[in-house]
Amino acid sequence: MRYLYGNLTFIVISVVFFTVYFTRFLDERTSSSSGADPGKQRKRILDQHDFPTSNKGSEAGQEIRTKERKDIFFLKTHKCGSSTVQNILMRYGLNEGLDFVLPERGNYLGSPTFFIPTMIGKSIRTPNRVYNIFTHHNRFNHTSTMKVMSRNSVYVTILRKPAELYESLYNYYNFEKRYHMNLTTFLENYSTVERFKRGGSKFGYNQMCFDLGLNEKQFDSNGKIKQWIHEIDRTFDLVLMTEYMEESLILLADLMKWPLKRVVFLKLNERKSTNKLALSAAQRKIVRKLNKCDTKLHDYFFKKFKQRIRSFGVERMNTKLREFIRLNDEFSRECDVKVAESKLSTVRYQTTNTLDSECVHAVSSELVFTSLLRNIQRQRVTKLRSLKNLMKNTNDKAA
Numbered sequence: 001m002r003y004l005y006g007n008l009t010f011i012v013i014s015v016v017f018f019t020v021y022f023t024r025f026l027d028e029r030t031s032s033s034s035g036a037d038p039g040k041q042r043k044r045i046l047d048q049h050d051f052p053t054s055n056k057g058s059e060a061g062q063e064i065r066t067k068e069r070k071d072i073f074f075l076k077t078h079k080c081g082s083s084t085v086q087n088i089l090m091r092y093g094l095n096e097g098l099d100f101v102l103p104e105r106g107n108y109l110g111s112p113t114f115f116i117p118t119m120i121g122k123s124i125r126t127p128n129r130v131y132n133i134f135t136h137h138n139r140f141n142h143t144s145t146m147k148v149m150s151r152n153s154v155y156v157t158i159l160r161k162p163a164e165l166y167e168s169l170y171n172y173y174n175f176e177k178r179y180h181m182n183l184t185t186f187l188e189n190y191s192t193v194e195r196f197k198r199g200g201s202k203f204g205y206n207q208m209c210f211d212l213g214l215n216e217k218q219f220d221s222n223g224k225i226k227q228w229i230h231e232i233d234r235t236f237d238l239v240l241m242t243e244y245m246e247e248s249l250i251l252l253a254d255l256m257k258w259p260l261k262r263v264v265f266l267k268l269n270e271r272k273s274t275n276k277l278a279l280s281a282a283q284r285k286i287v288r289k290l291n292k293c294d295t296k297l298h299d300y301f302f303k304k305f306k307q308r309i310r311s312f313g314v315e316r317m318n319t320k321l322r323e324f325i326r327l328n329d330e331f332s333r334e335c336d337v338k339v340a341e342s343k344l345s346t347v348r349y350q351t352t353n354t355l356d357s358e359c360v361h362a363v364s365s366e367l368v369f370t371s372l373l374r375n376i377q378r379q380r381v382t383k384l385r386s387l388k389n390l391m392k393n394t395n396d397k398a399a
């Protein structure tokens with residue numbers, strides 16, 4: 001009898017070990033392959049059992065539970081307040097000396113073409129070609145991002161109400177010139193106006209679906225849109241909402257296991273309200289119809305966002321929100337933000353506290369901040385590459 005139990009225990013243990021190892025083995029394989037359905041390849045961080053439940057409460061378990069995450073892919077959608085999130089990530093990565101996915105010049109990695117790793121600037125590539133933070137404009141290609149991000153990366157993006165987004169796009173990218181009419185007139189005549197062709201341009205209808213990588217040919221297919229939204233849902237760990245920036249950042253800090261102070265922000269790139277056209281209910285309805293994919297995408301993730309707050313705890317969110325508002329107020333007082341200039345219907349700010357680098361970076365424009373990161377990264381990777389070459393060379397005599 002004892003012999004039988006001993007044997008059974010042995011078999012059970014073996015099966016458990018085998019299953020664990022085999023699953024890991026499969027995971028490793030799928031993460032390094034580049035198959036056809038990326039949505040299925042990557043498990044969301046939240047779905048991964050990365051906390052050992054068996055040693056709950058023990059020192060080791062506690063340590064893993066509270067360990068800060070540092071790798072993040074943030075899909076920067078256009079006109080969704082994504083610059084605010086990007087600025088937070090750039091400040092964080094700069095302070096921690098992390099590696100960014102960056103182009104050699106400017107602030108775009110592709111778009112309208114899909115992102116591929118060769119778009120990363122040659123002079124700023126890391127020796128292992130893997131990066132901690134991806135937060136610059138690109139058109140989402142999951143297979144490609146998996147090649148440049150570690151498999152523990154958190155995937156995040158941000159969405160905005162489609163009506164406000166389209167109004168903002170129309171204004172900012174001057175669709176008035178393309179359509180030869182303002183938005184009001186356009187919405188009265190949209191059925192007779194030739195459909196705006198995106199062509200070589202990055203901007204147009206269903207901007208969020210476009211940025212997130214859906215093929216434009218599928219913008220009218222309900223079935224495909226639905227399937228694709230589920231794929232996005234499987235891929236992204238968190239989808240933020242522009243209209244609820246504070247709540248979004250609280251959820252982001254929670255997901256990253258970061259202190260709230262790390263996500264403080266100053267409002268940048270915001271348009272003067274006099275330049276905004278307030279849409280009527282009827283106009284909003286037309287815009288939503290014209291942007292069917294964006295509307296479905298937003299509706300789906302808006303519902304999820306509310307669920308997310310519910311599972312976070314509404315009371316807890318209230319408390320965190322108070323704390324966060326206080327931190328942001330404190331930050332803007334520290335930085336003593338002033339309006340520097342207004343151009344292109346955008347307000348720019350400056351800080352009088354030029355000795356506080358956090359303030360200086362928080363008011364920096366995307367292009368200026370990106371150049372700074374690029375220069376720092378270029379120096380770092382040059383140094384790292386030279387060490388790699390030194391050790392690769394089997395000749396131990398210095399010339």
Ligand SMILES: *[C@@H]1O[C@H](CO)[C@@H](O)[C@H](O)[C@H]1NC(C)=O
Nearest residue numbers: 034114115116117141143144
């Ligand atoms: C997406 O990325 C993969 C891997 O880099 C590449 O082979 C593929 O061509 C890309 N897709 C598009 C549509 O650009």
Ligand SMILES: *[C@@H]1O[C@H](CO)[C@@H](O)[C@H](O)[C@H]1NC(C)=O
Nearest residue numbers: 180181182183184185186277
């Ligand atoms: C839009 O254009 C029409 C016709 O040119 C004009 O009557 C209207 O005042 C304009 N609306 C706005 C908000 O500028």
Ligand SMILES: *[C@@H]1O[C@H](CO)[C@@H](O)[C@H](O)[C@H]1NC(C)=O
Nearest residue numbers: 180181185186188189192193
């Ligand atoms: C818009 O439509 C109205 C009538 O529906 C028409 O009178 C007007 O000329 C149109 N405007 C443009 C710019 O097409």
